[in-house]
Amino acid sequence: MQTSRLGQSELFISPVGMGTWAIAGQGWEYSWGAQDDRESLAALEAAVEQGVNWIDTAAVYGLGHAETLTGQLLQQVPASRRPMVFSKGSLVWDANSGQISHSLAPASLLAEVEASLRRLRVEAIDLYQIHWPAFPATGPSDGIEAAVAALATAKQQGKIREIGVSNFDVAQLKRAQAVAPIASLQPPYSALMRDAEQALLPFCEAAGVGVIAYSTLQSGLLSGSMTRERIANLPDDDWRKxxxxxxxxxxxxxxxxxxEVMAGIGRAHGVSAAAVAIAWVLRAPWVTGAIVGARRPAQVGALLAAAQLVLSAAELGEISRYLPAGMGTNVPGQVA
Structure with missing residues (x-):
């Protein structure tokens, strides 16, 4: 795949990257239900074989399990094809209860970096992001400056290559930029969640901050394979239900x-509704890369087709007629 520079960093990324929230397994608060680790690894490896050069994960996904799986992948893939790894911190959990809490304390973040390095089995994390400035999203975001300063120290020590943030608004992003260079922002962005278009994404484009969009398929809803019946039959421990x-x-x-509209457009191109939904995100000039998730290797190719799909003005217009009137929000209560 062709790559693009992530903001003003030294990282050049493929337009699509693989996320790991959906494959983090069960037994934690934001689980997508049971998952076979062998299929997870096979899906990640299939993506790398088809040109994906970055994996996005987080310490909290599966309470460390997603990072551990990513570390296994990095050991399996030859060095010549090894993808970059992006992770996130600031959400921590109690080892006994599994209860998730939030901390921007420098000591906590630096300890998280060390734990992520061990689980990922790498000497440096290519992009390390502050997962949330506040959690829940409506809480106070005190401590941003100290948190970014701590990550700047980790960067100086060679433990992370670049600093990113996730779920920040413009004011919070400016506070972070005042302390150290910020390579990227990771916001939720899809056809059903467009709040970021109003100010946040244009600011990033003007400021030279790369954008890695998450929830591009709205947690699978825009994949084309989600029906009323399937939603009703989701396991009870799948948070989406x-x-x-x-x-x-x-x-x-x-x-x-x-x-259905996206599926119709996809049929004309020989691709899935999911590819159309991802291509819709990638059409935006301010988006550097889109995170997608797959739980089985057979799902990967249909998602990566978005990297080569260019939607016409007529197709974009058809989609726009079906977009919800409100900008949409589904962020509070999520960990992505």
Whole structure:
């Protein structure tokens, strides 16, 4: 795949990268349900074989399990094809209860970096991001400056290559930039979640901050394979079933109508609705890369087709007629 520079950093990334939230396994608060680790690794390896050069993970995904899996992948793949690894910190958990909490304390973040290095089995993490400035999202974001300064120290020590942030607004991003160069922002962005278009993404483009979009398929809702029946049959420990408003009425019906439109456009190109949804995200000039997730290797190719798909003005116009009137928000309560 062709690569693009991530902001003003030294990282050049493929337009699509693999996320690991969905493969983090069960037994934690934001689980997608049971998952076979062998299939997870096979999916990641298939993506690397097809040109993906970065994996996005986080310490909290599966309470360390997603990072451990990513570390296994890095050991399996020959050095010549080894992808870059991006991780995130600031969400920590109690070792006994598994309860997740938030901390921007420098000592906590530096300890998280060390733990991530061990799980990933690398000497340096290519991009290390502050996962949330506050959690829940409506909480106070005190400590941003000290947190970024701590990561700047880790960068000087060679433990991370670049500093990124996730789920920051413009004001919070400016505070971070005042302390150290910020390579990238990771915001939620999809056809169903467009709040960032108003100010945040244009600011990043003007400021030279790279953008890595997450939730590009709205947690699988825009994949083309999600039906009412499948949603009803999701396991009870899949957070989407009961905690995502987009998977419930009154949003569900118009959301599925949008998917049908994307599926029709996809058929004309010989690609899936998922590829159309991802290409819609990548059409934006301010987006450097889009995170996608796959739980099985057979799912990977259909997602990566988005990297070569260019939607026409007419197709974009057709999609726009089915976009929800509100900008949409589904962030509070998520860990992505």
């Amino acid at each position: 009961t905690r995502s408003a987009d998977f419930q009425e009154p949003r569900l019906a118009p959301n599925l109508a949008l998917v």
